[in-house]
Amino acid sequence: MSTDTAIPRSPDDITAEWLSAALTGDAPDPVRVDSVEVRPLGAGLTGSAYSVRARYAANPGGVPDHLVVKLASENHAIRERVSLGYRSEIAFYADVLDRVEIPTPACFHRSISDDGQTFALVLAHMDGHEQSDQIDGCTNEQAVHAVRALAALHGPLWCDPSLTSFTSTAMPLADEQTAYGLGEVTVMAAGITVDRLGDVLGPAHTEVLRRSAAAVGPWLLSRPERFALLHSDYRSDNLLFHAESSEVTVIDWQTLAVGLPARDLAYFLATSLVSEQRDALDRRLVEEYHRVLVDEYGITGYDVETCWEDYRLGLLQAVLVPTLGYAFADRTDRADAIMSTMLIRACEAIARHDALGLIDARP
Template sequence: MQALIPGKPADVTAEWLGSALSRGGTPVDVTAVDTVPIGTGQTGATYRVTVTYADPQPRLPASFAIKLPSQDETVRDRVAIGYRSEHAFYTTLADRVQIPIPPCYHCEIAGDGFDFVLLLGDMAPAVQGDQIAGCDAEEATLAVEALADLHGPTWCDPRWADFPGVAMPKPQPASAQGFGEVATMAAGITLDRLGDRMTAEDRETLTAAMSVVTPWLLAEPDRFAVLHGDYRLDNMLFEPDRSRITVVDWQTLGSGLPARDLSYFTATSLQPGTRAAVERDLVGAYHRRLLGHGVTGYDLETCWRDYRLGMLQAPLITVLGCAFATSTERGDEMMLVMAARGCQAIRELGTLDLIAPTR
């Protein structure tokens, strides 16, 4: 029998979990569950579920991470497309890429995405990255190599230009025009919310960057891959010995210029001084890993130019998050830091000149 989708933590009962974990139609005998929140829950609600089984279950973990839609109905209505995206990743794409992700035990969606549940293995003792503090060069190298394990297997494969559930398909003129208009609107909301805490230089860069989103999206159409879309520290779990990372949160799954993910990561997840000091090495590590996946006809200098071009991803995702996610104290602080870092990277790398050379 198909498990009903829990709408709130109280619905994650022993009976529901046993049904969700069933194999061959036979439910697992779960006697008790304990659910506590984890993460900030800006566009979704994530909980750790500790489980007691009636009998030992060597193939099942003692705890899970479960993701439900936001408990704020207004936010849930706005970001249902993100739940459809995450469902598409775990049911369609996860076994076709090599990026490290948690094991998925159950993923279900209904009602155009308004009802959604994702049950993953608990990756503890792995620790979530700290978006505001940033990471060091060693952690960043793990992240960019893992990113190539997403892009390499889907590189320029037309199957992944547009597929059911994807939040942001490969840009076309009409969709790019519409997305550019949304970006301009979101930038206005962001400046109203954070503008007095931003420098005049960053406000100018943010406005200019969002005004050219349409031509930016249409640049370099011959290079594309599946994009994570929000590839940053808060969506990564690091093993204590920093030997491995696990990537989560596939709500912004898309297709487009691969370096957008790379640029967004370095711009938002490293302190600006660290980013400037190590970005050439990080781009090189990413490029080498791509070649290991059989990518051809893509030299390092082109990769570097794509990296510079991709920097608009940083303010773009920041303003979309600021405009459409729930406002929290940490969330606002994070958006402010990400906007400032992204705008600085755009200026230092001359990104706008690549999009509109006559500016």
């Protein structure tokens, strides 16, 4: 499907008729849905997700009866701003999923309008999994599973030449013009964020935030010899953990990018662990991520100390993504609480590991 009228714009459009057509696609044996029960699932800043219970009259492919349908925001201004993100998520399920090994929900349907402002995904609901809370953070066991899964995203396409021309991302591999252009936008976004949250962040964290935003241009150009496909928003709210085993499933691919792999790792550790927990665990978790890359994906010429330095440098990801997302999305009390928590943790990690010093030390 590629036309606006074929794609739901609201939960009222998630009907049995639409779901039947979406699940059938081009298959010769049609799926027939008798009825649907649709309920909101969380509250996204740039889109909406719904839990859908389907009753089938015919289900030749054995599609689960519990699904998730993701749609674009009902706010027109947000849809215009994040249409590239919608395209990125569709591209992940269409073009990337089979090339990586990171655990994701099964996808049964994907469609997007020609202007990129309306889309629909039908995914398996991960029953038995729970979303980790961004403010509370991950447990130690969950963190181990998360960094292993991240290696399963990066390892298969590590320095793959095809990524240098892969444009179906929110941000392709940066050149000087795009890096410094995004740096200017980040400075503006950081200013908006400080205006909103400065009293909560405090002067010390605000200074780190502003300095980090100002360094984004040269930072994006650092370590060009290493790159992989990035999730870019790899944090607790986008991870589903099995309630018993803590194994992880990863969702929300609207920030797909290409860049230094450890940016994802640093972003996760800086935003999804409380600071004391991160200080105690980050060295071990970086070593586990590196072990999986080497042992399971055969990455060579990449020693653990270089990985550690990449992690330190990558910590600026934890300023870049939250400020850009927060400054240009609708403001809510929950968003304020999440962003202030993430940015305080990020600024503490950047200061502790002298991430800005790594940028300053390079020509």
